Amino acid sequence: MKRMGPVWLWLLGAGILASAHGEKSPGVPPAPRGQLSESAPTYHQITPTITSFALRLYKQLAAETPGNILFSPVSISSSLALLSLGAQADTSTQILEGLGFNLTETPQAHVHRGFQSLIHTLGLPSPKLELKVGHSLFLDKQLKPGQHFLAHTRELYGAFAFSVNFTDSAAAGRRMNDYVRKQTYGQVLGGLPELTEDTLMVLLNYIFFKAKWKHPFHGYQLQKPASLPEHARPSLRVPMMQQKAMHRFLYDQDAACTVLQIEHSGHALALLVLPDPGQMERVEAALQPETLRRWSRRFLPSLLDLHLPKFSISGTYHLEEILPHIGLTNIFNSEADLSSITGRLNRTISRVSHKAAMDMSEWGIKAGAASGLLSQPQSPKVTAAPHAHFNRPFLVLLWEVTTQSLLFLGKVVNPAAG
Template sequence: MRDHMRHLSLTLVIFLLLTHTLFAEVSPMKSNDAEALSQANTRFALDLYAALTAGKDDNVAFSPFSISTALAMTWLGARTETATQMQSTLRFESGAESAAASFEGLLGVLDAKDKPYALALANRLWGQKGYDFLPAFLELSKKHYGAALQEVDFQGDPEKTRKTINDWVESKTAKKIKDLLAEGLIVPDTRLVLTNAIYFKGKWKTAFDKGDTFPAVFKSPGGDSDAQFMTKEATFGYADTLTAQLLEMSYDGDELSLVVVLPKATDGLADLEKGLSVETLETWMASFAQEKVLVQLPRFKAEGSVRLDDTLKDLGMKLAFSDDADLSGLNGRTDLKITAVVHKAFVEVNEEGSEAAAATAVVVGPKGAAGPSDNNVLRADHPFLFLIRHKSTNTLLFLGRVTKP
C-alpha cells in the first residue's frame, strides 16, 4: 500500500456539499451575480468561523448562509455609514438591493421541490402591529427574500410573541431548532424581528451498513473518547494533496454531497483552519477524481447556539448596534438599532445520511434600549471541520467542527 494510503488517524474537515447540477439551466441569476454572491458569502462565513473558534477547542456548528440572509434583509433598512459597515462586514461589493436580487435567484435554486432530498428555506418579518414601516422596505423584503410581514404585539404581550416566533422556527426546521429566542430577549419596546430558517435532510447514494459500524477511539483535544465509526468501501470522489486527503460522498439525486478534508498531520486542524480561504476551497472542490476508498467516519451530532452581537461588532458592524445607528430605511427615522442577533444550528451525520437545520433572528428596537487495502483509506478519528455547501454556486450553508462526536 502506498505510504499516503495507510490507515490515517488525523484531523479532518467535512463539507456537506449541496450540489445542483442543473443550476446554469434553471437559475434566474446571472453568472456574475452568482459568483459575487458566492464570494461574499464564503468570505463572511470564514470570517465568522475564525471569530467563533478563536481560542476554543470545542464543537462549533452554525449556518453562515442563514446569518448572512437575515443580516442582508436587515441591511435593506440601513443607511449612510451604518449601511457601509454592514456591507463591508457581509463582504459585499454591491449595494443592498443588488445583493437582494442575487439572493432571490439563489433562494429559488436552493428551495428545491420534488427532489429525493429535503432542502427548505424560509424568511419572515415580525413587526409591531400598527407600526409605520416604510412600504419600500416591506416590498423589497417580500420580493427578494420572500419575507412577508406578520404583525404581532410586542408591546402588549412580548412573551406570547416570542413563543409565536419560536414556534414558527421550530415548524420550519422539523423541530430541530427550538427556543431560538431566549426568555427576556423580546421586550415591549421591540419593533421588528427578522428571521431566517433552513432545513436539510438527505440519504446517501451509497448507504453505510449499520451492521458494519464499529466502536473505536476518537482522539479529542481533551483526551480520547469513544465513538461509533461507520465504514464503507466504494468509489467516491477523492483527491490527495501535499497536506490533506479529500473525499466526496454523494446523497440521493447526485446534487448533494458530503466532502471530507483530512489533514495528513495528526494535529493539523489549527493549520488547516489558518489556511481556509475562498481560493483554498475552490481548489479543493476542483480536484476530485473517482477512486475506490475505504471510509471510516464517526457518527456525530454537532449543535451550536450563539449570540452574535459582539462578534459582528468585532467584524466591523459597530454602528448598527449603537445609538448612532441609521436604520431609517425601515421607518424613515433614525430612532431604531439592532438590539440582538441570535443563531442556532444542528447537524447530524449517520449511516442513512445527514440532517441539518439552523435559524437566525435579528431583533430591532428603539435607541436607548439595552441589548439582550491497496485502496485509499480515510479513517476520521480526530477533530474535524464540516461545511454544508451548494457546489454549483459555492454557497456555504452550514459550517462548524466536531471535537467530540
C-alpha cells in the same frame, strides 16, 4: 406608554446531513465574479462573497470556541442583507461592505437581486433533496415600517411580516418558537433568546436541509463504538460507520490534511477535511477561497477505506459579539439608521443570535440501499485501499451544487454534543 427599546435580530439554521461519495467534482467555490460569463445566473454575483464571509466568520469563532462549531453562512448573510434594505444609505452600505461586497463592482441592487435568485433557486422542489430557506419579520404593533421596505423584503427575500404584541413577551416567544418548530419539522425546538416588552422587532431566518446518502452506509457496516480523541479530555466512544468504496479525495501536503468529497442524492455535496494529528490550527489558517478552488481541481477518484463517525452537533452564538471583529460594527452603535423598519431614528440592533443543528448517520438506508451500494467484486486491491479514519476532530462544509452556495460550515470535536 411602552418604552421603545432594542431591536433584536434572530438568525436560525437547522439541518440534517446524510451523504455519500460522488461521481463528479463540481467547482467549489465558484470562480471570482470577474471570470463569470454574462449569462451566469444572478446568484453567482454573491456566492463567492458569501464563501469568503463564511471563512472569516469561522476563523473568528474558532479563535473563541474550543469545541464544536456550526453555522449557516447563507442564513446569516441573507438576513443581514435583508436588514440593509431597512437601513438608510450609509448604514446600508456599511452592512453590505461588512459582509465583503465591493459595491463599486456589484451595486446594492445587484446584491439584493443575487440573494433573490439564490433563495428562489434553493427553494425549487427536488424529489431527492429537502431544502427550505425562509425569512420572517415579527414587528411590534407600535412600529410603522415603511411600505417600500415591506414590499422589497417580500419581493426580494420572500419575507413575511407579522404584527406582534411584545408587551406579552411570553406569548410572542411561544408564537415564534412554534413557527420555527413547524418550519424546521421539529428539528429546532426552542433556542429563541428571551424576549422582553421592550423588543421592537425580530428578524427570523430558518434553513432546513435533509438528504440521503447517494451510496449509503448499511446497518451491518456500523462498527462498535470507537474512540474519537478530544483536546484535553478523555476519549469519547462514538459509533463509527465503515465503507470501502470509490470516493474523490486528496491529500494536501501544504495544509497537512486529507480532504474527502462526498455527494448526496440531490444537488448537494459535503467536504470533510481531516487534519493530520495536531494540525487543526494549520488547516484553519489555510482556509481561504483559493484553497477551496485548488482542492476542487485536485480531487481524484480512488478506492477508499472510510471510517466516519455518526454525529449530532449544534451551535448557538451571540453574533453581536463576533461580527464587529470581522467588519460589521456600525449596526450595533447609535449611528445606525434603521428608520425604514422602526420608523424612528437611533434604533440599533442589540442581539444577533444564530442557532444551527446537524445530524449525520446511516440515515436513508431503506430508500437508497439498492441503488446506493457500489456494485463491484472484492479484489486484492480492496484490502490495500488507503484509509481515511475520521477518529479526531475534522471540518465539514455542506454545499448546494447548483448555486455553489455554502449552506453549513462546522467543526466536529465532540460528535455526541448535539
